[in-house]
Amino acid sequence: MNLVDLRFLAEVFVTLFVIVDPPGTIPIFMALTGSMTVRQRSRAALVAVGVALLIIGGFALFGQFILSYMHISLPALQFSGGLLLLLIALQLLTGKEDEMAASEGVNVALVPLGTPLLGGPGAIVAMMLFVQRTDGRITHVSAIVLALLGIAVMMYVFMRFSGGIAKVLGKGGVTLVTRISGVLLAAISTQMIFDAIRAFLADWGMLVA
Template sequence: MIDFFAVFIFLFAVIDPIGTIPVFIGVTSLFDKKEKVKVALKATFYSAIILLFFLVAGEYVMTSIGIPLSAFQIAGGIILFLFALSMIFGESKPDVELKIAPKQSETAIFPLATPSIASPGAMLAIVLLTENSKHTIWEQTQTALVMISVLLITMVLMLLATQIHRVIGNAGASLISRVMGMILASVAVTNVLGGVTSYFSLSL
C-alpha cells in the first residue's frame, strides 16, 4: 500500500495544476467557451497518455540501455531539484510557458499537455514512484490512480480557469508555484540520497 497523501503531494507539486491556470488562459484567450472545454479535455488526455507511457515503459527503457535505476534515481533527483530551483528562483511557470505559447497552434498538445502538465519533471517523477523492485503491480496501479486524480484536478482547474484567475491573479499563481517548488526540492534531495544509498549498497 502506497502513502497516498505523500504521492499526491509529490505529483501535485511536480505537475503544478495551479501554475497551469495562467498558461491555459493565455493560450485560449481567443477561443470561445466550447473550444476552451475541448482544449482542456484534450490536454488532460494527452498528458495522461504521456505519463502512463513513462509509468509502464520508463524503467524498461532505462534498464534496456544498461542504466541502473539507482543511477537514474540520482540523475532524476538532481534534475527535479534543478526544476524545483527554477520554480523558486527563476521565472514562474506561467511566465515561461506563456512566452512559448504563440509558437504552436495545437495548444492542447503544446504548451499545455507538454511541457506544462506532463513536464520533464513529471515524467521523471512517475518513473521514480513506480520502481519495479520496490513497488508491486497493485502499488503502481495505485500511483497511476493518484496521478490520474491530479490530472483530473488540473482539468477542472482549467475549466474554471477564468473564475480562479480573477481571484488569485498571476501573482497568486506564481506564489503557489514557488511553494510547490520548495516541496519538490525537498523530495528531490530525498531521491538523490535514496539513490546514493541504493547504489553503494549494491556495490558492496
C-alpha cells in the first residue's frame, strides 16, 4: 500500500517552490543580513524558515476555520499580502532595506523574512487549497507534509549559503541583484493584488447574478 501520492507530492512541491522562490530570496536575505556575522546569519535563516513553516503549516490546519470565523475571504488575504510585499519591494528599490534590518540580528528573521516573504499569502492560500483537495486521504496528507518539509530544507540551504554568493558578486553586485529583486517582488505583489481584485469581482458578479 502506497503511503504517499508521488504525483500529488510533486505538484505541491513545485507549486510551493515557485511561489516561495528560495533562490529569489537570496538577494533580499543578503540585503537584510549584510551587517550580521556568519553565526547570526545562520540563526536568522533558521528562525525565518521556522516561522514560515509554522505559519504555512498552521494555516494548512486551521486556516479555513480562522478565515471563516473572522469572515475573511481568500482574495482578501491575498490582497493584503500583496500590499505588504509591495511595501517591501519599494524599500528594496529605494535602497532602504537597512531600515528593515533589526539591530539584534534576529527580528529581521521574523519580519519580513519569515513572513510575508517566505510564509506569505501566496503559500498560505496555495496550501489551504491543497488541503481542501486531500479529502482526508492519507496519501495526500503525507504528500503535503513531505513537500512542506522539502521546501523548508530548500529555503534554509539557499539562505544559509548566501554569504558565499555575496562574496562572489561583491558589494556592487549584491546591490544590483537587490534592486532587480525589488522589481520582481513588486511585479509579484502587483499580480497578487490584481488576482485578488479579479476574484472579488467574480464573487460580486455571482452574488449579483
